[in-house]
Amino acid sequence: MNSFTDAALPATDSTATTKEAPDLDAQLAKFTGTVGNVRVDNAKMSMTGVDVHYGDAQAIHNVDLDLGKNEVMAMIGPSGCGKSTFLRCLNRMNDTIESCKVAGSLTLDGEDIYERNQDVVLLRARVGIVFQKPNPFPKSIYDNVAYGPRIHGLAASKSELDDIVEQSLKRASLWSEVADRLDNPGTGLSGGQQQRLCIARTIAVSPEVILMDEPCSALDPIATAKIEELIDELGKNYTIAIVTHSMQQAARVSDRTAYFHLGRLVEVGVTNDIFTNPTHQLTENYITGRFG
Amino acid sequence: MAISSLILLLLLLTAAAYLIAKRRALQTVGGRRNASQLNSLPSHYGALAAIWCVVPALVLLLLWGVLEGPVIDRQVAAQLDPATLDGGNVNLLLNQAQNLVASGRIDSETDPLRRGLAEHYRDLQDRSGLLRSVLAIALAVIGTAFACSRITRTLRARTRVERFMLGVLAASASVAILTTLGIVLSVLFEAMQFFREVPPTDFLFGTVWSPQTAIRADQVGASGSFGAIPLFVGTLLISAIALTVAVPIGLMSAIYLSEYAHASVRSVAKPVMEVLAGIPTVVYGFFAVLTVAPAIRRLGESIGLSVASESALAAGLVMGIMIIPFVSSLSDDVIKAVPQALRDGSFGLGATKSETIRQVVFPAALPGIVGSILLAASRAIGETMIVVMAAGLSANLTINPLEAVTTVTVQIVTLLTGDQEFDSAKTLAAFALGLMLFFTTLLLNVFALHVVRKYREQYE
Structure with a gap:
C-alpha cells in the first residue's frame, strides 16, 4: 500500500499511463460496492440508491451517502465521474435540465426532497449552491446579496436588510473590501471577490446546507486560499458539500471525502484516512496520480 | 465590342492570369512538392495576378464611362461653326444628334446639318468603343505580365492580397455611409430652398x-x-x-x-x-x-x-x-x-x-x-x-x-x-x-x- 507521500509522484508517471486510455471495462469490473462507511450518526442529508439518467445515459449508479450535520464533505474523482451531477441532485438544480431523471431516496432532515409536494423554491433556500464560475447578477454588490432575502421576505425593514447584507459579506470575508462601494456593480469585482460575493449571496438566505461545485477552479492561488479559509470557517455552522479537482484542497478543507469513479461512489472515509491509507485500488490510483 | 462581352472577356483573362501565376509560382520552386518553400500559398500568387489583371482594366472602363460622353460632345461641338447655327443652340443640336444615333434613323430625309452631326457623333462613338476595348484588354494583359514577372520565392503575395481585400472591405463599408451623407445633403439643400420662402419658425412652431x-x-x-x-x-x-x-x-x-x-x-x-x-x-x-x-x-x-x-x-x-x-x-x-x-x-x-x-x-x-x-x-x-x-x-x-x-x-x-x-x-x-x-x-x-x-x- 502506498503512503500519502506518493501523491507527489513525478508527473511523468501519470502522463505515461494516461496516454493509453484506461480500460473502462477493467476498471468497472474492479468495482463491487462502496468501500467505507457511507452513513453517519447525525445525518443532515441522507441519500440512498440514487440513480441519475441523462436521456438514455446513466450518470450515477446506485449511490448511498450521508452528509453529517456541520460536516465538510469533499467529493473528488476524475472528470466526468458524476460528482457534480450528484451534487446538483441535492438541491434539485438538475430540474432545469429536461432530459435528467433522478431516482432513489434523497432526504433533508428526514423529508424526501423529490417528493411530489416538495416546494423546490423552499428546498433551494435551505440548500444553497455556489457554482464553478462566479456568476454575480448584473446588479450592485448590495443588490446581489439582498436578492435572496428580498425574494424570501427575510427582512422586515431596510435596516434589517442592511444588517443581513453586512453580516453575509462579513462572513464571506468580503466586507472590508467592498464596504465603501456597495452600489458598484458586482460584475466589476475581481474573480476571487466575485466568488466570495456569490458565497455571501448564498449565506444571506441562511441555508442549512451549502453545495459548492468546484468553487475555486476559476481562481488564482491567493483567491483560492481565501475561499478555503472561508470554507473552514463556515464548516462550523453549515453542512457543506464541495466538489473539487484539487486533492490538496480536499485534504485541507474537508472532514470526510468521497471518491467517485464512472458514476459509482467507490470509497468514503475520513479525509485523513483516505489520503494516507486508501482502501480501494481505484482510489489509490487516483490520489497517487496514476490517472484522472 | 459590346460592354458585356468585353467584361466577359476580362473575366476569362482574369481566370487565366490566376492559373498562369499559380503555375509560375510553383515552377520557381520546382513543382508542387516544394510548395512550402514559397512565401505564400500558390493561390495567393494567382490571386495577386488576377487582381493586377482585372482591377486596372475595370478602373479604366469606369473612367471611360464617366468621361466618354463629355469628350465626344466637346469634339462634335468644336466642329460646329457658330455662324451655321440656324437659331438652335449647341446643346439642343447635340441632343438631337444623340437621339438620332440612338434611334438609328439617320436617312436622307434628315436635314444635312443634323445628319452631319449625327454621323460624326456615331463615328466618334464607334472609335471610342474600339479604343476602349483595346486599351482595357491591353491593360489586363500588361497587368498580368507585370504581376507574373515579379513572382519570386520571396514575394509576399499573401500580405498584398490581404491588404487589397482590406481595401475592398473598407470601400464596401463606406458605401452605406456615403449614401446616407448624400441623402442628407440632397434633402438639406432642398429644405434650405423651402426655408428661403417660409421662415423656419413658422414651419417649426406653426399650428396650422x-x-x-x-x-x-x-x-x-x-x-x-x-x-x-x-x-x-x-x-x-x-x-x-x-x-x-x-x-x-x-x-x-x-x-x-x-x-x-x-x-x-x-x-x-x-x-x-x-x-x-x-x-x-x-x-x-x-x-x-x-x-x-x-x-x-x-x-x-x-x-x-x-x-x-x-x-x-x-x-x-x-x-x-x-x-x-x-x-x-x-x-x-x-x-x-x-x-x-x-x-x-x-x-x-x-x-x-x-x-x-x-x-x-x-x-x-x-x-x-x-x-x-x-x-x-x-x-x-x-x-x-x-x-x-x-x-x-x-x-x-x-x-x-x-x-x-x-x-x-x-x-x-x-x-x-x-x-x-x-x-x-x-x-x-x-x-x-x-x-x-x-x-x-x-x-x-x-x-x-x-x-x-x-x-x-x-x-x-
Whole structure:
C-alpha cells in the first residue's frame, strides 16, 4: 500500500499511463460496492440508491451517502465521474435540465426532497449552491446579496436588510473590501471577490446546507486560499458539500471525502484516512496520480 | 465590342492570369512538392495576378464611362461653326444628334446639318468603343505580365492580397455611409430652398398645416400655411398607440417563447409571428380600413362616442400589430442569450421562475430589449401606407385618438405625388418635413444608443 507521500509522484508517471486510455471495462469490473462507511450518526442529508439518467445515459449508479450535520464533505474523482451531477441532485438544480431523471431516496432532515409536494423554491433556500464560475447578477454588490432575502421576505425593514447584507459579506470575508462601494456593480469585482460575493449571496438566505461545485477552479492561488479559509470557517455552522479537482484542497478543507469513479461512489472515509491509507485500488490510483 | 462581352472577356483573362501565376509560382520552386518553400500559398500568387489583371482594366472602363460622353460632345461641338447655327443652340443640336444615333434613323430625309452631326457623333462613338476595348484588354494583359514577372520565392503575395481585400472591405463599408451623407445633403439643400420662402419658425412652431400656394395671384385660399406641429403630433399619436399595442404584447410573447414555451412550440410559433412582419403594409392598410376602423366606429357609437370613420386609433392599432414581431423576435433572441449561469444562480437561491425572469434575466437583457423597441418605434414613425389608408389626410391638431389625423410621411407623399412644380413652397415643404423626420429618428437612435451603452457598462 502506498503512503500519502506518493501523491507527489513525478508527473511523468501519470502522463505515461494516461496516454493509453484506461480500460473502462477493467476498471468497472474492479468495482463491487462502496468501500467505507457511507452513513453517519447525525445525518443532515441522507441519500440512498440514487440513480441519475441523462436521456438514455446513466450518470450515477446506485449511490448511498450521508452528509453529517456541520460536516465538510469533499467529493473528488476524475472528470466526468458524476460528482457534480450528484451534487446538483441535492438541491434539485438538475430540474432545469429536461432530459435528467433522478431516482432513489434523497432526504433533508428526514423529508424526501423529490417528493411530489416538495416546494423546490423552499428546498433551494435551505440548500444553497455556489457554482464553478462566479456568476454575480448584473446588479450592485448590495443588490446581489439582498436578492435572496428580498425574494424570501427575510427582512422586515431596510435596516434589517442592511444588517443581513453586512453580516453575509462579513462572513464571506468580503466586507472590508467592498464596504465603501456597495452600489458598484458586482460584475466589476475581481474573480476571487466575485466568488466570495456569490458565497455571501448564498449565506444571506441562511441555508442549512451549502453545495459548492468546484468553487475555486476559476481562481488564482491567493483567491483560492481565501475561499478555503472561508470554507473552514463556515464548516462550523453549515453542512457543506464541495466538489473539487484539487486533492490538496480536499485534504485541507474537508472532514470526510468521497471518491467517485464512472458514476459509482467507490470509497468514503475520513479525509485523513483516505489520503494516507486508501482502501480501494481505484482510489489509490487516483490520489497517487496514476490517472484522472 | 459590346460592354458585356468585353467584361466577359476580362473575366476569362482574369481566370487565366490566376492559373498562369499559380503555375509560375510553383515552377520557381520546382513543382508542387516544394510548395512550402514559397512565401505564400500558390493561390495567393494567382490571386495577386488576377487582381493586377482585372482591377486596372475595370478602373479604366469606369473612367471611360464617366468621361466618354463629355469628350465626344466637346469634339462634335468644336466642329460646329457658330455662324451655321440656324437659331438652335449647341446643346439642343447635340441632343438631337444623340437621339438620332440612338434611334438609328439617320436617312436622307434628315436635314444635312443634323445628319452631319449625327454621323460624326456615331463615328466618334464607334472609335471610342474600339479604343476602349483595346486599351482595357491591353491593360489586363500588361497587368498580368507585370504581376507574373515579379513572382519570386520571396514575394509576399499573401500580405498584398490581404491588404487589397482590406481595401475592398473598407470601400464596401463606406458605401452605406456615403449614401446616407448624400441623402442628407440632397434633402438639406432642398429644405434650405423651402426655408428661403417660409421662415423656419413658422414651419417649426406653426399650428396650422394647409400647404396651398397660389398659382394665380387672385386664387381663393391661396395663403399657404406650413405649420408642422399638427403633423408631428399626429405622427407621435399614432406611433404612441402602435407602441402601446406592440411593446407589451411583443415583450410578453418574447418571454413566453424564450423562457416557458417548449422547444417544439417555439420552433413553430416564432416563424409564424415573423410572418406578420412580412405582410405588405398595403394589406395591413385595407385591413385597417375595412375591418378595424368600422369595428371601432360601431363600438364607439354603441357607447355614445363619436368616432371619425378614419381614426388615429384604427391606424395605430393595426400598425401596432404590424410591429409586434420586431419587438418579440429580437427580444426573444436577446433573452435567450442571457447566460444560463445567471438563471442557475437565481434558482440556486430559491427564486421562482418568474422572479428570476423579472429580476435577473430581464435587466440583463434590457439593452437588447430597448434596441428592439427603438427599432419598432422607428418603423412606426416612418410607416406611411397604413396611415394613408386608415388615418386620413386632415391635419387636425388633436390628441384624441378617435379623430382623423395625418402624419409627416403621409403629407410628404401627398405633396410629391401627381403633377408638381419643383420650385414652389408646396413641393419643397416635403423636403423640409423629410429633414425633420430624419432628425427625429436620428435623435431617437442617439438616445437609444445612450441607454444601451449606459446599461451595458453596468451589466458586463
